[in-house]
Each structure stands twice: as C-alpha cells, then as structure tokens.
Amino acid sequence: MHRQKENIIKSLFFLNGLLVVIALLGIFLLLLFNALPTFKDVKFSEFIFRANWNPSAYLESSYGILSQVVSTLMVTIGSLIIAVPLGIGTAAYLSDVASPRVREIAKPIVEILAGIPSVVIGFLGIVLVGPLIAKATGNYSGLNALNGSVLLAVMSLPTIVSLSEDALGSVPKSYTEASLALGGNPWQTLIRVKIPAASSGILAATMLGMGRAIGETMTVLMATGNAPAMPKSFLEPVRTMTATIAIELGEVPYYTTHFHSLFAIGLVLFIFTFILNLVSDIILHRYEKRMRV
Amino acid sequence: MKYSPFSIKHLQQTFGFHFLRFCMGVVILILIVVFHDIFSKGFGIISWEFLTTAPRKGMTEGGIYPAIVGTFYVTVLTTIFSVPLGMGCAIYLNEYAPDSKLTRLIRMSIRNLSGVPSIVYGLFGVALFVELFNLGTCLLASGLTLGLMTLPWTITASEEALKSVPRSYREGSLALGATQWQSIRTNVLPYAVPGMLTGTILGLARAAGETAPILFTGAAFYLPFLPESLSDQFMALPYHLYIMSTQHHAIMQVRPIAYGTALVLIVLVFLLNLSAVVLRYQLRKRYRE
Amino acid sequence: MNGKLKKLGLGLALFLALSQVSYAKDMMQIKGSDTLINLVQRLAEVYMEKNPGKYIAVTGGGSGTGVAALINGKCAIANSSRNMEPKEIEQAMSVGVNPQRAVIAMDGLTVVTNAGNPVDKLTVDQIGKIFRGEITNWKDVSGQDMHINLYGRQSNSGTYVFFRDVVLAGEYSQKMDHMNGNAQIIESVKQDASGIGYVGVGYVKDVTGITVVKVASRPGAEYANPLSKEAVLSGKYPIARPLNQYINGTPSERIKDFIAFELSEEGQKIVEEEGFFRIPGEYVEFNKRLGL
Numbered sequence: 001m002h003r004q005k006e007n008i009i010k011s012l013f014f015l016n017g018l019l020v021v022i023a024l025l026g027i028f029l030l031l032l033f034n035a036l037p038t039f040k041d042v043k044f045s046e047f048i049f050r051a052n053w054n055p056s057a058y059l060e061s062s063y064g065i066l067s068q069v070v071s072t073l074m075v076t077i078g079s080l081i082i083a084v085p086l087g088i089g090t091a092a093y094l095s096d097v098a099s100p101r102v103r104e105i106a107k108p109i110v111e112i113l114a115g116i117p118s119v120v121i122g123f124l125g126i127v128l129v130g131p132l133i134a135k136a137t138g139n140y141s142g143l144n145a146l147n148g149s150v151l152l153a154v155m156s157l158p159t160i161v162s163l164s165e166d167a168l169g170s171v172p173k174s175y176t177e178a179s180l181a182l183g184g185n186p187w188q189t190l191i192r193v194k195i196p197a198a199s200s201g202i203l204a205a206t207m208l209g210m211g212r213a214i215g216e217t218m219t220v221l222m223a224t225g226n227a228p229a230m231p232k233s234f235l236e237p238v239r240t241m242t243a244t245i246a247i248e249l250g251e252v253p254y255y256t257t258h259f260h261s262l263f264a265i266g267l268v269l270f271i272f273t274f275i276l277n278l279v280s281d282i283i284l285h286r287y288e289k290r291m292r293v
Numbered sequence: 294m295k296y297s298p299f300s301i302k303h304l305q306q307t308f309g310f311h312f313l314r315f316c317m318g319v320v321i322l323i324l325i326v327v328f329h330d331i332f333s334k335g336f337g338i339i340s341w342e343f344l345t346t347a348p349r350k351g352m353t354e355g356g357i358y359p360a361i362v363g364t365f366y367v368t369v370l371t372t373i374f375s376v377p378l379g380m381g382c383a384i385y386l387n388e389y390a391p392d393s394k395l396t397r398l399i400r401m402s403i404r405n406l407s408g409v410p411s412i413v414y415g416l417f418g419v420a421l422f423v424e425l426f427n428l429g430t431c432l433l434a435s436g437l438t439l440g441l442m443t444l445p446w447t448i449t450a451s452e453e454a455l456k457s458v459p460r461s462y463r464e465g466s467l468a469l470g471a472t473q474w475q476s477i478r479t480n481v482l483p484y485a486v487p488g489m490l491t492g493t494i495l496g497l498a499r500a501a502g503e504t505a506p507i508l509f510t511g512a513a514f515y516l517p518f519l520p521e522s523l524s525d526q527f528m529a530l531p532y533h534l535y536i537m538s539t540q541h542h543a544i545m546q547v548r549p550i551a552y553g554t555a556l557v558l559i560v561l562v563f564l565l566n567l568s569a570v571v572l573r574y575q576l577r578k579r580y581r582e
Numbered sequence: 583m584n585g586k587l588k589k590l591g592l593g594l595a596l597f598l599a600l601s602q603v604s605y606a607k608d609m610m611q612i613k614g615s616d617t618l619i620n621l622v623q624r625l626a627e628v629y630m631e632k633n634p635g636k637y638i639a640v641t642g643g644g645s646g647t648g649v650a651a652l653i654n655g656k657c658a659i660a661n662s663s664r665n666m667e668p669k670e671i672e673q674a675m676s677v678g679v680n681p682q683r684a685v686i687a688m689d690g691l692t693v694v695t696n697a698g699n700p701v702d703k704l705t706v707d708q709i710g711k712i713f714r715g716e717i718t719n720w721k722d723v724s725g726q727d728m729h730i731n732l733y734g735r736q737s738n739s740g741t742y743v744f745f746r747d748v749v750l751a752g753e754y755s756q757k758m759d760h761m762n763g764n765a766q767i768i769e770s771v772k773q774d775a776s777g778i779g780y781v782g783v784g785y786v787k788d789v790t791g792i793t794v795v796k797v798a799s800r801p802g803a804e805y806a807n808p809l810s811k812e813a814v815l816s817g818k819y820p821i822a823r824p825l826n827q828y829i830n831g832t833p834s835e836r837i838k839d840f841i842a843f844e845l846s847e848e849g850q851k852i853v854e855e856e857g858f859f860r861i862p863g864e865y866v867e868f869n870k871r872l873g874l
Contacts, residue, residue: 005472021402023402031413054737058747109320113323119535126538127330127538128326187306226760248738249419249508250650274409277404278401351623513641518609542620545765
C-alpha cells in the first residue's frame with residue numbers, strides 16, 4: 001500500500017522532470033512545423049543567402065534574411081568588443097583587487113544591473129545613448145548598430161562578470177601560490193596564471209553572453225533604427241532577426257507565407273542559441289572536471 | 294628587497310590594478326547614469342493620480358493604472374504555472390533522479406530552455422496557446438508563455454535550496470522507517486521551501502519586466518477597463534513603455550509618461566528583488582538560531 | 583510562517599475579488615492606421631461620453647495591423663488609410679471574413695521638408711524619383727547642394743503602401759529610414775535640414791519648423807496645397823485619399839451606431855478640427871450601401 005503510493009508519487013515527479021525535455025522538444029517542433037510552409041514559396045537558399053527582406057513589396061515579395069543575420073552578428077560582436085574586456089576586468093577586480101567589504105557592496109551592484117528590464121534599457125537607448133551618438137558623429141539619428149551594441153554590452157555584462165568571477169575563483173589556490181613563490185607579483189599571477197587557467201570558463205561566459213545578445217529583442221528593436229538594408233558600418237541603422245519578428249508578427253494575416261517566414265527566422269534564432277549554449281556547456285563541463293583534479 | 298617600488302614589474306602591477314578598478318568604476322557609472330536619468334526625469338510625473346487612473350485623451354494624459362494591474366495579474370499567473378512545476382522538477386532532480394543519461398538530458402534541456410530567446414517563447418506562445426489551444430490573445434496565453442519561460446529559472450533556484458538541506462536530515466528520517474516521500478515532505482521541504490520561494494521571486498521579477506513573450510500573446514495597446522477574466526487582453530507596464538517610447542502618435546508629448554512608466558517598472562522589479570533579499574536574510578538568521 | 587502565508591493568500595484573494603468589481607462591459611476594438619488614430623480616438627471619446635457604458639478601445643500599429651486583425655478576427659473595425667489589396671480580400675474571404683468599406687474622412691497626403699529648405703514645390707514624378715533613390719541631392723530639384731535624407735514609414739503602414747503605389751509606382755530606396763509613426767517623421771524632418779518625409783495632413787496642423795510642399799500632378803500643372811480643402815476635395819491635389827474603416831459583413835447595430843456618429847454633422851466637425859477634410863458627396867452615397 002505504502003509502496004504503491006510511494007511509486008505513484010515517484011513517477012509523478014519523474015513526469016514532472018520529463019516536462020522540460022518535452023518543452024524543449026515542443027518548442028523546436030512547433031517552430032519547425034510553422035516554419036516549413038515558408039519553403040513552398042521561397043527557396044531555402046534564397047531565404048538564407050539573399051539580403052533583401054521585403055515581404056510586402058510593390059512587385060515581388062522577397063524573403064532573404066542575410067542582412068538580418070549580418071545585422072544580428074554586427075550588434076552582437078560589437079557588444080562583445082565592449083563587454084568582454086570590461087567584464088573580465090571587473091571580474092578580476094572583484095576576485096583579486098577588491099577587499100572583502102568592497103566586494104560585498106560591488107557584487108549586488110552588478111546583480112542590480114542584471115535586473116533592469118530590457119525594455120528600460122531600450123528606452124534609454126532612445127533617450128540617452130541615441131542623442132549622444134548623434135552629437136558625437138554628426139548624424140541626425142543615433143539609432144544605429146553602435147547604439148544597439150552599447151546597450152547589449154550593458155545587458156550581457158552581468159552574465160560575463162559573474163561567470164568570469166566564478167571561473168577565476170575556482171582556479172586552485174596551489175596555482176597562485178606556486179606563482180607567488182616563484183617571485184611573481186599578484187598582477188603577473190593574475191595575467192599569466194589565473195586568467196589562462198580560467199580561460200575556458202571565461203570563454204564559456206562570453207558565449208553565454210553572446211547567446212543573450214543574439215536573442216535580445218526589445219533593446220535592439222527600440223534602439224537600432226530598423227532599416228532593412230544591408231548595413232555597411234556601425235553608424236548605419238540595422239534590423240536584427242529578433243526585431244523583424246517583433247515588428248512584423250503583429251501585422252501579418254495568420255498562415256500566410258509571411259507568417260510562416262517569421263517562424264523560420266525564429267527557428268534560425270533557436271538553432272543559433274542552442275548551439276552556443278551547447279558549446280559553452282561542453283567547455284564549462286570540461287573546465288570543471290579539470291579544475292577538480 | 295623583493296618588490297622595488299620603481300621596478301617595471303611594480304609599475305605594471307600599479308597600472309594593471311588601476312585598469313581593473315577603472316572597469317569596476319565604469320560598471321558602477323553605468324548603473325548610476327541609468328538610475329539618475331530615469332529617476333530625475335520620471336519622478337516629476339509620479340502622483341497618486343498617475344498610479345490609480347487609466348490613460349486618457351489617446352494616452353496623452355492620465356495614468357498607468359491598468360498597466361500596473363495587468364502586470365500584477367500576469368505575474369501572479371506566471372507564478373501559478375511556473376512555481377509548482379519548477380519545484381516538482383527540482384525535487385525530482387535532487388531527490389529521486391538516478392545518475393543516468395536521461396537525467397543528464399533533463400539537465401541539458403533546462404540549461405537550453407533558459408537560453409532560448411524571449412521572442413522565440415513569444416512565437417511558441419502564439420503557435421501553441423493562442424492558435425493550437427485556441428485560447429486567443431489573452432491573459433491566460435501570456436501567463437502560460439511566461440510560465441514556461443521562467444520554468445528553468447524556478448527549477449535552478451529550487452534545486453539550490455534543496456541542495457542546501459543537509460543529507461543527514463533525510464537519512465535520519467529514512468532510518469526511522471519513513472518512506473522517501475514522507476522524509477522529503479517532513480524533513481526536507483519545510484527547510485527548503487523558503488529558499489525556493491526566495492529564488493523564484495527573483496525569477497518572477499524578471500518575468501514582470503519581460504515584453505517580447507507577451508507582445509503577441511495577450512498584451513493590449515490600450516484598454517479602457519481592467520481585465521476581468523483569463524480570456525481578456527491586458528495592458529502591461531513593459532509593453533506600455535515600449536508603446537509610449539516608439540509607437541505612440543505623439544511621442545515627444547508623451548515622453549514624461551514614458552519616463553514615469555519606466556520608473557514604476559524599475560521600482561516594481563526592485564521591490565520584488567528586495568523582498569527576496571530581505572526574505573533570504575531573515576531565513577538565514579532564523580537558521581542560525 | 584504558515585500564518586503569514588495564510589494572511590498573504592487572504593490578501594491576494596481579497597484583491598482579486600475586489601478587482602472583479604469592474605463593469606459589465608460592452609466593448610468594441612478598433613485597430614489600425616496611425617494616420618487615423620488621433621481622429622478616431624477623439625471620435626470614440628466623444629461617443630463614449632454620449633453613450634455611457636459603451637466602450638471603444640482604439641489602438642494603432644498601422645493599417646496593415648488593422649487589416650490583419652480584421653482578417654484574424656481580432657477587432658470589430660479596422661482603420662485603414664489605404665484600400666485593402668485584392669490579395670488581402672482573398673485571404674479574408676478564405677477564412678470567412680467579408681470586408682466592407684466605409685469612408686469617414688479625406689486626407690491630402692502631405693510631403694514635408696525642413697523649414698530651412700527652400701524647396702517648397704515638387705511634381706509627383708520628382709517625389710517618386712526622390713523616394714525611389716533616383717534623385718539623391720536637393721540641387722537636382724533646384725534646391726541647395728545637399729544629400730537628401732528619406733524618412734518613410736514601416737511596411738505595416740497604409741501611408742507607406744499608398745505612397746508607394748500612387749507616387750512611387752516602384753520600390754522604396756533601401757536607404758529610407760523606417761519610422762514608427764507620422765509624429766516621428768515630423769520630429770525627424772524638423773531636425774534634419776536635408777530631410778523629406780510624408781504624413782497625413784492632420785499631422786501638419788499647427789506644426790512649426792517644417793515646410794508643407796505643394797505638389798503638381800505633372801510638370802506644368804498647377805501646384806496645389808494639401809492644406810486647402812478645395813484642392814483636396816476637387817482632386818486638384820494629386821495625392822489626396824479617402825480614409826477608410828473596414829468591417830466584417832453587414833455591420834451590427836453596435837458598429838453601425840458608432841460609424842453613423844462619425845459620419846454625422848458632429849462627427850465630421852471633429853474630422854475638420856483634427857485637420858482632415860469632411861467626406862464629399864460621392865462617399866456619402868458610397869457609405870449608404872452599408873445602410874449608413
């Protein structure tokens with residue numbers, strides 16, 4: 001009797017655990033089924049390699065996401081160029097320079113940054129960063145790829161800082177002690193021993209930050225100007241994959257090619273972030289194993 | 294003398310550490326700029342009327358009351374969907390799950406779910422809840438979408454809390470002949486639930502600020518009344534801010550309202566965060582006693 | 583702890599119960615055109631004042647959004663500053679929606695430049711060339727030697743589609759900035775000395791810092807001003823257009839009542855106050871078809 005009840009409870013929990021696998025698979029399959037009808041009208045190669053996205057054209061609609069992919073990668077890489085040095089620097093400060101008391105105060109500050117909703121960051125892109133960029137560059141509009149990069153850097157900083165700090169913190173004491181004993185000063189120890197030893201952890205942190213940036217919607221939607229042309233520089237407006245979905249899903253009649261093509265973009269996003277997560281997972285796993293030895 | 298103050302080594306270190314301090318300084322500066330801008334420009338419009346009345350005159354006047362209420366409702370719904378399932382999953386992983394391939398698959402799924410872009414959750418919500426389940430765009434569809442999105446966060450937070458309960462608590466009760474579920478219920482959960490709640494509050498604070506998943510599953514541009522059932526659309530603070538800063542027909546005129554909305558949203562999110570921190574602090578104190 | 587939780591639950595239940603004390607609602611959703619939103623919002627507010635208990639929610643997003651919402655069954659009335667395309671009507675029919683058009687106001691689609699720009703007259707052909715990206719410098723239309731910056735709308739805008747079909751008869755330059763609304767275009771052109779944009783005439787009323795461009799249908803024809811009622815209604819202004827509302831099938835009493843109000847003397851006065859023009863006789867006749 002007891003045993004039976006116990007078994008039922010156990011299998012209920014098991015089903016509950018299985019739910020997340022089903023959810024992930026469900027997301028993938030639903031995206032796939034809603035995306036596939038796109039390719040009845042649009043050649044797959046055109047979808048991927050054509051730069052012209054104009055579903056409601058005067059003459060002939062075209063569904064090419066290349067310029068959106070380039071735009072997404074541009075703002076993402078731009079954000080990493082800003083956030084990675086800043087993030088690692090901050091993490092190193094927290095782990096090697098700050099006194100315990102300063103750390104107690106500084107760490108929550110980084111966490112607070114993580115708590116700011118993305119729509120607020122996007123709003124600041126319009127009212128704060130945009131005018132600044134406009135002034136500095138002489139362009140009328142400051143809504144461009146640079147603006148998006150700055151905002152995404154702010155958004156991915158907390159991830160990069162806290163994971164990099166974890167990585168630096170988990171470098172075994174014996175490493176640093178050996179370096180100091182051999183006459184290295186703390187700075188040399190940090191640069192030549194700790195950061196190299198933690199490099200795969202930092203790499204994983206960067207990749208997670210990158211995943212965040214690629215999938216971020218509201219900030220880029222609000223701050224990058226959304227012109228569909230292929231961007232040539234960081235001072236031009238860009239339109240990312242996420243922004244395209246956000247702009248157009250509200251205006252399409254359901255179950256048309258246009259509707260399905262937005263799911264196809266979603267699928268591309270899903271695959272991008274899935275791969276990034278998987279790879280950073282593997283790196284992190286290996287790193288943890290090595291550090292345990 | 295080991296370190297000469299004038300050696301290149303030492304200079305390098307001085308410069309290096311200053312650079313690190315500079316990085317930290319930039320991060321703090323970012324936060325100060327963000328808060329200063331929102332608070333200094335948003336504070337002026339905040340009034341009792343702003344918080345308790347609906348928008349008027351094509352949203353160029355009046356308050357944001359329906360958006361506050363809508364965000365509250367959808368967050369409660371998110372909690373209802375996310376927390377029990379998240380806790381259940383955490384209990385399975387921490388208490389029952391064998392070290393098997395399947396368990397690793399579950400863990401991998403959780404990590405990947407938390408990396409799925411929010412707009413993709415929005416697409417999923419449209420395809421499954423709005424269309425396939427035929428719920429239409431409504432509070433329920435948005436709550437379910439956000440519930441799914443927060444699930445991995447709730448699971449992770451709950452598992453942390455379960456892990457912090459010492460093994461000996463379980464072993465003691467099992468040794469006395471209790472079944473596994475009995476021991477979980479009486480000797481593990483009472484100690485873990487507060488910690489689980491703290492962690493989940495943090496996840497919900499993030500959900501309250503999300504826009505992309507509710508964009509197409511239930512959030513409305515403007516409604517002259519509050520939602521009264523799960524099948525109604527609703528206004529929400531983050532979506533309202535988005536509209537007021539990009540979509541409204543008189544953007545410059547409504548800028549103060551946008552600032553006010555941003556301020557209320559930030560304060561709401563931080564009150565949630567703060568309550569989690571306070572809760573955690575009190576619990577720690579109680580454990581120590 | 584348990585006691586606290588109970589209190590919390592009780593408070594929550596109370597709050598939810600209290601919130602149920604809202605109103606029995608008689609609600610109608612109107613969605614679509616950004617050009618029409620100020621006007622219809624005003625009309626709805628006056629209408630609601632006169633008919634307490636009847637709620638109308640007016641939201642924008644663009645004509646495309648409105649039309650899509652009508653097809654998807656998400657609104658009662660779709661505001662549209664363009665006519666529905668045959669493709670859209672086909673899509674609507676295929677899901678059992680039968681779109682019917684009513685015309686509630688007239689618009690002279692207005693081309694605006696910066697106040698400091700000496701160019702205040704253009705032909706339709708010149709405007710088309712500018713927005714197709716074939717003319718890129720103001721000196722080619724007898725202005726200063728300045729690069730032309732284009733400000734247009736997003737593709738879900740009816741104004742975007744109308745302007746493209748009637749003025750460009752081709753594709754927009756890929757360099758054009760896609761703005762979210764009429765107000766944003768006005769803001770941009772005000773600040774950009776070499777900017778040019780297009781908006782509904784209701785949006786230039788009482789605005790300073792911009793030039794309203796007079797337009798001729800072809801070289802040699804008379805340049806007409808969109809602010810002139812006579813020029814817009816007579817068709818002398820070449821890019822005038824009707825502003826539409828689409829409904830599904832024969833309108834219900836509820837919908838009919840509101841549209842009738844819009845077309846009444848009082849409603850049409852509001853139309854003029856908002857900077858648009860009242861509908862001429864031919865459209866009054868046209869609307870009768872719907873029993874209005």
